[in-house]
Amino acid sequence: MFHVKHPDFIDVIVIGAGHAGCEAAWAAANRGATVRLITQNLDTIAKMSCNPAIGGIGKGHLVHEVDALGGLMGVAADQSALQYRVLNRRKGPAVRATRTQCDRRLYHIYMRSMLDGHPRIHLHQGSVSELMFDGDRVVGVVDELGVKHECSSVVLTTGTFLGGVIHVGDRSMPAGRAGDAPVMGLTDELYRRELKVGRLKTGTPPRLDKKTIAWDQLPMQPGETDVQPFSLMHDHVKQEQIPCAITRTTERTHEIILENLSRSPMYSGKIEGVGPRYCPSIEDKVVRFADKSSHQIFLEPEGGDHNEVYPNGISTSLPIDVQWAFVRSIPGLEKVNLIRPGYAVEYDYISPQELTSSLETKKIKALFHAGQINGTTGYEEAAAQGLIAGINAASAALELPHWVPDRSQAYMGVMIDDLVTKGVTEPYRMFTSRAEFRLQLREDNADLRLGNHAIELGLYSELRRQRFEARRDRVGEVFASAGAMQIGTGAEWRSRLAELRLPVPTQSMLFSSYCHREDVNVDQAVGLLDGAGALNVRDLESIKALLHYSGYIDKQHQDVDRFKKMEAQIIPETIDYSRIAGISIECSQRLQSARPATLGQASRLSGVTPAALTGLMMHLRTLS
Ligand code: FAD
Numbered sequence: 240m241f242h243v244k245h246p247d248f249i250d251v252i253v254i255g256a257g258h259a260g261c262e263a264a265w266a267a268a269n270r271g272a273t274v275r276l277i278t279q280n281l282d283t284i285a286k287m288s289c290n291p292a293i294g295g296i297g298k299g300h301l302v303h304e305v306d307a308l309g310g311l312m313g314v315a316a317d318q319s320a321l322q323y324r325v326l327n328r329r330k331g332p333a334v335r336a337t338r339t340q341c342d343r344r345l346y347h348i349y350m351r352s353m354l355d356g357h358p359r360i361h362l363h364q365g366s367v368s369e370l371m372f373d374g375d376r377v378v379g380v381v382d383e384l385g386v387k388h389e390c391s392s393v394v395l396t397t398g399t400f401l402g403g404v405i406h407v408g409d410r411s412m413p414a415g416r417a418g419d420a421p422v423m424g425l426t427d428e429l430y431r432r433e434l435k436v437g438r439l440k441t442g443t444p445p446r447l448d449k450k451t452i453a454w455d456q457l458p459m460q461p462g463e464t465d466v467q468p469f470s471l472m473h474d475h476v477k478q479e480q481i482p483c484a485i486t487r488t489t490e491r492t493h494e495i496i497l498e499n500l501s502r503s504p505m506y507s508g509k510i511e512g513v514g515p516r517y518c519p520s521i522e523d524k525v526v527r528f529a530d531k532s533s534h535q536i537f538l539e540p541e542g543g544d545h546n547e548v549y550p551n552g553i554s555t556s557l558p559i560d561v562q563w564a565f566v567r568s569i570p571g572l573e574k575v576n577l578i579r580p581g582y583a584v585e586y587d588y589i590s591p592q593e594l595t596s597s598l599e600t601k602k603i604k605a606l607f608h609a610g611q612i613n614g615t616t617g618y619e620e621a622a623a624q625g626l627i628a629g630i631n632a633a634s635a636a637l638e639l640p641h642w643v644p645d646r647s648q649a650y651m652g653v654m655i656d657d658l659v660t661k662g663v664t665e666p667y668r669m670f671t672s673r674a675e676f677r678l679q680l681r682e683d684n685a686d687l688r689l690g691n692h693a694i695e696l697g698l699y700s701e702l703r704r705q706r707f708e709a710r711r712d713r714v715g716e717v718f719a720s721a722g723a724m725q726i727g728t729g730a731e732w733r734s735r736l737a738e739l740r741l742p743v744p745t746q747s748m749l750f751s752s753y754c755h756r757e758d759v760n761v762d763q764a765v766g767l768l769d770g771a772g773a774l775n776v777r778d779l780e781s782i783k784a785l786l787h788y789s790g791y792i793d794k795q796h797q798d799v800d801r802f803k804k805m806e807a808q809i810i811p812e813t814i815d816y817s818r819i820a821g822i823s824i825e826c827s828q829r830l831q832s833a834r835p836a837t838l839g840q841a842s843r844l845s846g847v848t849p850a851a852l853t854g855l856m857m858h859l860r861t862l863s
Pocket residue numbers: 254255256257258259260277278279280283284285286287288289290365366367368396397398399400401415416419422425441442443518554582583584609610611612615616617618621
């Protein structure tokens with residue numbers, strides 16, 4: 240093929256402007272690198288391939304963390320939100336989660352305009368077909384026009400596009416997602432370099448025409464207004480909230496699906512890739528939960544200026560005639576028109592065990608992977624990985640230190656550690672239950688946990704830094720005053736407490752203990768604190784969460800200290816596990832193939848026994 244060289248050398252090349260790629264480019268540029276973001280189609284930047292919703296349980300935490308590290312996702316989600324909800328509202332603040340339904344087109348527009356506005360990010364439309372190497376180091380990429388782009392590091396964020404094939408019934412066609420060409424050849428190149436490759440699948444429901452839905456027959460679910468936006472840069476939810484409708488599958492729906500199961504590519508054996516267990520297709524739900532005669536469906540608008548509606552809960556790859564029949568058996572959808580068919584997509588992923596925690600491949604220097612290519616599913620998971628890969632790709636290019644949060648600092652740290660340590664056997668998504676230190680990893684304190692790191696890494700604008708520092712100091716001061724405060728029983732206290740309709744204790748007590756009494760309304764009690772008048776709603780959430788968990792969090796700090804000690808014990812890359820006394824052959828092989836970076840990582844590998852861990856610990860001592 241004829242080749243030309245791009246006239247400009249660039250620090251970092253990001254391949255793919257999906258959710259991982261946008262954050263990678265933004266973080267790398269904020270870290271100080273020049274960035275070329277090469278993507279197949281500039282008009283699909285940050286396209287939400289499936290449901291245009293951001294956040295949810297576990298995922299909302301990731302969005303807050305992306306925002307806390309100066310990322311884009313929270314800002315774009317707030318700007319394009321059609322409806323906000325807080326999930327798990329009745330549970331404790333640690334597992335409460337924000338979710339927005341977004342306008343898909345507006346989300347893309349905001350994302351693109353932010354990328355366009357960054358002085359160090361250069362957008363480039365093109366499809367990367369090859370990587371360029373110098374020994375075991377990537378030194379550039381080649382696009383389909385034969386342009387050679389030279390750089391110091393590369394972030395690969397190809398989503399569902401590597402070897403992508405979509406399926407609707409017995410029809411299959413090569414595609415990265417409906418309407419977009421797949422990328423062939425890149426996987427082979429990685430495979431030749433001995434990276435472990437696998438196949439996964441995911442699916443999406445048909446899209447419905449708003450004007451053919453009998454809305455007046457369906458219960459509506461309004462948005463919530465007392466919600467904090469995702470981004471620290473926004474104080475209030477601004478837009479008017481658009482309601483969703485709720486309907487359910489019927490026994491007839493299930494009959495139609497079961498009668499046609501043999502025509503589903505999943506059940507006929509045509510699809511080999513493993514799908515997301517927690518996001519099953521409707522045909523999967525009908526088979527797996529055979530005792531259920533109905534499944535709930537949310538009808539969610541996809542935008543303010545067109546008619547597409549997303550039926551959340553009926554992802555399918557059944558043939559189009561079966562889709563028509565089963566969707567029309569659902570109340571309110573008897574006359575519905577399907578604007579787009581549902582389908583499944585199968586694609587290649589590269590085992591995340593090929594990566595270090597900074598998301599750099601172990602076998603190819605300066606090559607970073609983020610997003611769906613690592614076996615994850617979800618926009619938020621992709622964005623969070625993209626941000627970390629972007630920071631580290633820039634660090635590699637500029638010879639700055641790498642940075643990765645650990646499991647005690649962020650959900651991002653939990654996800655990355657899970658991925659690189661344990662790998663994946665099915666698409667990985669975030670849950671709050673994956674985090675062992677979840678009382679301190681809350682949505683409300685994501686910025687307080689990560690903001691100082693973001694400033695050190697250069698990820699904040701001046702305005703964001705000022706907003707963060709002011710909030711950090713306000714919350715810190717008020718909480719410190721809470722720690723020392725005693726609620727008294729004298730006349731002055733009685734009158735203050737009466738004013739706030741709070742009970743008078745029988746004897747004076749610490750404010751934090753007072754807040755744990757069942758008859759004390761913490762929302763009111765916060766008003767007793769010095770400086771409380773200056774707190775905004777976001778600050779109050781943080782103070783209340785700290786009070787709610789005081790005592791438990793202190794206890795968790797001891798666990799965190801133990802965890803940090805294990806993480807600090809680095810295992811040398813050259814270690815030979817077969818020579819360590821007291822380790823069984825199975826354990827030694829497991830350690831040899833996973834090659835954990837720290838004693839902590841070794842302890843989280845399945846199949847590594849406590850005895851093997853003790854042997855390893857003793858061996859490390861002999862080396863120090
Ligand atoms: P993507 O968003 O896929 O972006 C990849 C980008 O890279 C694209 O813009 C593409 O054009 C570009 N690109 C790829 N290769 C190249 C190349 N060689 N050169 C230049 N550009 C390139 N997630 C869920 O959480 N729940 C679901 O139910 C769900 N269902 C899904 C259904 C379908 C049909 C699809 C396609 C995805 C679904 N997802 C779902 C997954 C979700 O879309 C992804 O997790 C998320 O988009 C991953 O982000 P990413 O940045 O890794 O990749």
